[in-house]
Amino acid sequence: MAATKPLHVTEETFEAEVLKSTVPAIVDFWAAWCGPCHMVAPILEEIAQEYDGRIKVCKLDVDANQSLAAKYGIRSIPSLLIFRDGSVVNQVIGAVPKAHLVKKIDEVLGA
Amino acid sequence: MSANSDVLIVGAGPAGLTAGLYASRAGLRVRCLEKMTAGGTAALTAKVENYPGFDEPISGFDLGQRMEKQARRFGLDIVSGSVDELAVKSNGFDVKTSGGVFAAEAVIVASGTRPVELGVPGEKEFRGRGVSYCATCDGPLFKNSKVAVVGGGDSALEEAAFLTRFCSRVYLIHRRDQFRAVKVLVERARANEKVTLVTHSVVQKIVGTEQGLEGVEVKDLESGSVKTLPVSGVFLYVGISPNTEFLSADTDTDEHGYVITDEEMRTSTKGLFAAGDVRKKSLRQISTAVGDGAVAAMSVVRFLEERESR
Numbered sequence: 001m002a003a004t005k006p007l008h009v010t011e012e013t014f015e016a017e018v019l020k021s022t023v024p025a026i027v028d029f030w031a032a033w034c035g036p037c038h039m040v041a042p043i044l045e046e047i048a049q050e051y052d053g054r055i056k057v058c059k060l061d062v063d064a065n066q067s068l069a070a071k072y073g074i075r076s077i078p079s080l081l082i083f084r085d086g087s088v089v090n091q092v093i094g095a096v097p098k099a100h101l102v103k104k105i106d107e108v109l110g111a
Numbered sequence: 112m113s114a115n116s117d118v119l120i121v122g123a124g125p126a127g128l129t130a131g132l133y134a135s136r137a138g139l140r141v142r143c144l145e146k147m148t149a150g151g152t153a154a155l156t157a158k159v160e161n162y163p164g165f166d167e168p169i170s171g172f173d174l175g176q177r178m179e180k181q182a183r184r185f186g187l188d189i190v191s192g193s194v195d196e197l198a199v200k201s202n203g204f205d206v207k208t209s210g211g212v213f214a215a216e217a218v219i220v221a222s223g224t225r226p227v228e229l230g231v232p233g234e235k236e237f238r239g240r241g242v243s244y245c246a247t248c249d250g251p252l253f254k255n256s257k258v259a260v261v262g263g264g265d266s267a268l269e270e271a272a273f274l275t276r277f278c279s280r281v282y283l284i285h286r287r288d289q290f291r292a293v294k295v296l297v298e299r300a301r302a303n304e305k306v307t308l309v310t311h312s313v314v315q316k317i318v319g320t321e322q323g324l325e326g327v328e329v330k331d332l333e334s335g336s337v338k339t340l341p342v343s344g345v346f347l348y349v350g351i352s353p354n355t356e357f358l359s360a361d362t363d364t365d366e367h368g369y370v371i372t373d374e375e376m377r378t379s380t381k382g383l384f385a386a387g388d389v390r391k392k393s394l395r396q397i398s399t400a401v402g403d404g405a406v407a408a409m410s411v412v413r414f415l416e417e418r419e420s421r
Contacts, residue, residue, distance in 0.1 A: 031251065033251060038148065039154075062252065075241050
């Protein structure tokens with residue numbers, strides 16, 4: 001089986017993939033110009049595999065999807081928003097070590 | 112978990128990666144510990160234009176990636192994790208990290224610096240919601256907006272110029288009249304019609320609502336008058352502080368916490384070396400960090416040889 005990778009979402013697919021996801025979804029608001037975004041990218045790839053089936057890991061390019069970035073008040077990237085049942089239930093702003101991100105995810109999954 | 116190496120390097124910025132490159136090529140078993148990713152502070156710089164050899168500007172992130180690739184080619188082992196404590200033993204070190212304990216004969220501290228906070232009301236509240244310490248990361252999210260940059264050094268001036276690419280107005284707030292930054296950067300800022308210099312002034316407060324940041328309250332130190340600049344973002348470049356919390360108190364630092372070394376990058380602790388921005392030095396640049404890294408690596412080589420020959 002191919003390894004589960006982060007899913008790239010857009011303004012068109014956001015509702016179906018994130019808001020209506022059956023499992024919680026973590027969305028990485030990122031952009032190509034952002035160094036720290038590149039820092040968290042490999043961490044998210046690991047999480048996508050380790051949490052396969054429990055959380056959906058998504059990436060949203062804020063450059064190509066400015067209205068969603070504005071809607072969620074993104075003023076710093078990377079911003080990692082965790083959605084459950086269509087609402088933001090937890091978030092991490094800025095590049096953080098993997099352990100910190102895992103803790104935030106576990107808070108949501110454990111709740 | 113425990114694993115041994117000849118030398119453990121803390122931090123994979125330009126200093127740590129260069130030390131890793133030199134030590135690996137010298138045949139040592141080298142492990143480099145990095146809490147985020149290669150490149151260090153330099154990875155947050157949009158455009159590096161003073162690192163020799165790159166006649167066209169390169170992004171700090173790309174430069175860091177290339178340094179990492181180069182060091183790995185010679186066998187440098189880079190592992191993810193942060194250091195909690197550096198325990199000095201009679202014959203080496205136990206480096207306690209988030210991913211276990213690593214034993215090493217020698218350690219090179221290349222852990223760099225972090226930005227210091229301004230310490231005004233609103234700063235914490237609006238962090239990530241308008242308050243930023245990285246224009247490269249967040250600047251493009253402020254398209255056609257007014258923003259403020261606080262500081263008077265190279266970083267403040269460079270990033271103010273960078274922000275004019277996206278923002279309609281950049282207020283550069285500095286508490287003195289003179290800038291510490293190099294002349295070319297100051298002249299560029301003065302000539303840029305999107306930059307408004309707000310000198311001899313300090314930020315007293317960052318204000319906003321639930322929706323985000325709405326302005327900065329600035330006090331003119333000469334007239335004493337206070338006004339609010341309407342900005343939706345404020346970028347803080349007011350100084351840096353060394354990442355040395357994990358060091359034992361026995362290792363000499365200066366009054367700001369920067370590690371004191373001799374010309375061979377030796378610290379006051381035997382077997383412990385330091386390189387790059389974390390070191391007490393007069394100029395913190397990629398070019399000086401790589402020099403430190405090379406010297407530190409070769410000092411470690413000599414240190415281990417001398418110890419074996421005894």
